[in-house]
Amino acid sequence: MEYSELKAFAREVRVNIVNSIASIGSGHIGGSLSIVEVLTLLYKKHMNIDPRNPRMAGRDRLVCSKGHAGPAVYAVLAEMGYFDKSELLTLNQNGTRLPSHCDMNKTPGIDMTAGSLGQGLSCAVGIAIGARQKKDGARCYCIIGDGESQEGQIWEAALFAAKMKLDNLIVFTDYNKQQLDGPTAEINPLDPLPDKWKAFGWNVYNVKDGNDLQELDAAIIAAKANVGKPSMIIMNTVKGKGICFVENNKGGCHSMSISCEQKECAINEIRGAIC
Amino acid sequence: MLVEKLMKDVFVDFIRENLQKDERIMIIDADLAKCIGSYPLEKEFPDRALNVGISEQNMASVAAGLASYGFIPFITSFGPFATRRICDQIMISICYARQNVKIVGTDPGISAELNGGTHMALEDIGVLRSIPHIVIYEPTDNVEFAAMLPQIRDHVGPVYIRMFRKCPPPVYKEDEKGFDLFKAKVYKEGKDVSLIASGLMVSTAIEAAGLLEKEGISAEVIVCPTIKPIDAATVIASAKKTRAVVTCENHNVMGALRSAVAEVLSEECPTVLQSVGVKEQFGEVGKINYLRKVFHMEAADIVAAAKKAITQKI
Numbered sequence: 001m002e003y004s005e006l007k008a009f010a011r012e013v014r015v016n017i018v019n020s021i022a023s024i025g026s027g028h029i030g031g032s033l034s035i036v037e038v039l040t041l042l043y044k045k046h047m048n049i050d051p052r053n054p055r056m057a058g059r060d061r062l063v064c065s066k067g068h069a070g071p072a073v074y075a076v077l078a079e080m081g082y083f084d085k086s087e088l089l090t091l092n093q094n095g096t097r098l099p100s101h102c103d104m105n106k107t108p109g110i111d112m113t114a115g116s117l118g119q120g121l122s123c124a125v126g127i128a129i130g131a132r133q134k135k136d137g138a139r140c141y142c143i144i145g146d147g148e149s150q151e152g153q154i155w156e157a158a159l160f161a162a163k164m165k166l167d168n169l170i171v172f173t174d175y176n177k178q179q180l181d182g183p184t185a186e187i188n189p190l191d192p193l194p195d196k197w198k199a200f201g202w203n204v205y206n207v208k209d210g211n212d213l214q215e216l217d218a219a220i221i222a223a224k225a226n227v228g229k230p231s232m233i234i235m236n237t238v239k240g241k242g243i244c245f246v247e248n249n250k251g252g253c254h255s256m257s258i259s260c261e262q263k264e265c266a267i268n269e270i271r272g273a274i275c
Numbered sequence: 276m277l278v279e280k281l282m283k284d285v286f287v288d289f290i291r292e293n294l295q296k297d298e299r300i301m302i303i304d305a306d307l308a309k310c311i312g313s314y315p316l317e318k319e320f321p322d323r324a325l326n327v328g329i330s331e332q333n334m335a336s337v338a339a340g341l342a343s344y345g346f347i348p349f350i351t352s353f354g355p356f357a358t359r360r361i362c363d364q365i366m367i368s369i370c371y372a373r374q375n376v377k378i379v380g381t382d383p384g385i386s387a388e389l390n391g392g393t394h395m396a397l398e399d400i401g402v403l404r405s406i407p408h409i410v411i412y413e414p415t416d417n418v419e420f421a422a423m424l425p426q427i428r429d430h431v432g433p434v435y436i437r438m439f440r441k442c443p444p445p446v447y448k449e450d451e452k453g454f455d456l457f458k459a460k461v462y463k464e465g466k467d468v469s470l471i472a473s474g475l476m477v478s479t480a481i482e483a484a485g486l487l488e489k490e491g492i493s494a495e496v497i498v499c500p501t502i503k504p505i506d507a508a509t510v511i512a513s514a515k516k517t518r519a520v521v522t523c524e525n526h527n528v529m530g531a532l533r534s535a536v537a538e539v540l541s542e543e544c545p546t547v548l549q550s551v552g553v554k555e556q557f558g559e560v561g562k563i564n565y566l567r568k569v570f571h572m573e574a575a576d577i578v579a580a581a582k583k584a585i586t587q588k589i
Contacts, residue, residue, distance in 0.1 A: 126343070
């Protein structure tokens with residue numbers, strides 16, 4: 001698959017995110033926009049899935065442990081055909097199947113419920129063990145937040161996944177360096193993050209630009225070939241990536257309001273990037 | 276003989292048998308496998324008997340991930356660490372995500388004895404009871420436990436098992452039948468007062484009923500191993516008959532059996548209610564008979580509570 005095609009897909013995903021969040025007026029836009037590239041690569045290129053059969057046995061799983069990035073996952077699922085794109089406009093509306101945080105019992109294509117930070121990585125470890133036990137060849141992918149990495153449970157899971165030698169587990173840290181209350185470096189620093197994961201016995205890739213499809217793709221390809229260890233791909237991303245006024249809001253874009261005017265402006269900017 | 280076994284051995288034997296015959300069964304320990312008796316299973320079934328080390332939060336969420344893959348994991352630890360320490364993981368990863376995980380918390384209440392207050396779960400049921408759809412079960416004795424374990428395995432959904440580890444006082448004969456995970460059992464019929472008991476306090480309530488009988492008071496003994504969902508029909512039927520109820524539990528009286536019974540009675544059949552259990556105290560180190568005295572959990576305390584309830588009858 002050409003990167004130009006993946007780029008076009010990523011653009012539409014960003015438009016979907018903006019449309020869905022603007023339809024309810026506010027939402028977790030920053031951390032949704034920062035993971036568009038990894039979701040694009042996973043769903044369009046790497047994952048063994050069937051949108052017509054979301055519960056297909058032996059499929060690869062994604063756990064979005066930073067569950068507040070639900071709008072990004074829904075944007076991709078709709079684009080993949082798991083449900084109609086018009087449903088994206090029901091995000092967080094009364095009775096919706098698309099709640100702000102991922103819910104496996106509500107949304108076709110969501111493999112694990114998340115929202116209370118720190119838990120999804122352990123769930124992904126369980127899934128990876130299950131897949132190995134069933135010998136169905138499935139991989140489990142998991143996306144954690146940088147702020148989320150301040151949770152102790154992340155490191156409990158890190159120890160155990162290494163013990164279990166889960167080479168069918170590939171985890172991404174969305175290292176956008178912003179969290180709700182401010183820069184992670186000020187709130188509770190994580191650096192040197194790659195060294196920490198290496199010390200925990202993981203195979204680590206430090207992707208300098210986690211919003212660059214090619215660079216990220218190379219890391220995923222390498223991680224998939226890795227044997228005997230779980231893989232951590234640290235994605236140095238930009239929170240709010242692709243929309244200036246969201247990016248400039250830094251930590252404030254964790255959750256922010258999007259007006260109709262801002263929506264138009266944002267979509268123009270996203271689409272304009274192709275010109 | 277079941278009645279002579281340690282309760283933990285009843286559990287481990289059941290898990291071993293099911294690991295052999297059912298590919299879905301898994302057990303996960305958190306560095307207490309040697310205490311709980313499941314340690315040999317890690318050698319016998321290395322792929323499905325796991326040890327996460329001292330990381331109970333991870334254990335709960337790993338189990339949820341396994342359950343999402345079709346496995347039926349039993350996770351184990353001492354009661355306080357299997358419940359209050361990982362309440363949010365039980366809530367979100369397991370219950371909210373609707374995952375079929377069985378949680379085994381051992382050494383309920385004062386049975387933690389010499390491990391003392393830090394290990395003495397007196398609030399574990401209260402912590403979990405407000406989580407929707409979780410089943411909370413406290414075995415009465417080995418005969419009942421052995422009959423309930425297959426039902427727990429077959430129930431699709433989270434179950435908390437509040438398991439005694441040692442040899443419990445026998446309540447039922449080996450050939451007793453008719454155990455239903457969702458039903459309380461009328462152990463002894465009576466007409467003056469209902470003693471509704473769970474866990475370790477069942478044998479104490481039976482003893483108290485005998486003492487009351489000598490004083491001409493007819494006590495009905497209801498064994499209520501499943502605290503959630505409470506068997507409201509049995510509670511109401513007994514309360515209607517005797518018009519005086521005493522709950523007997525090895526737990527803080529807030530949040531568990533007394534609360535569940537009080538909720539049923541106040542809404543459906545307002546009845547005088549007294550309670551025996553731990554009242555606004557933390558646990559402490561001690562042998563079980565000493566702790567029964569400290570927390571007023573002896574047969575004499577049930578007798579006194581029963582008499583008080585009878586005098587309060589409307």
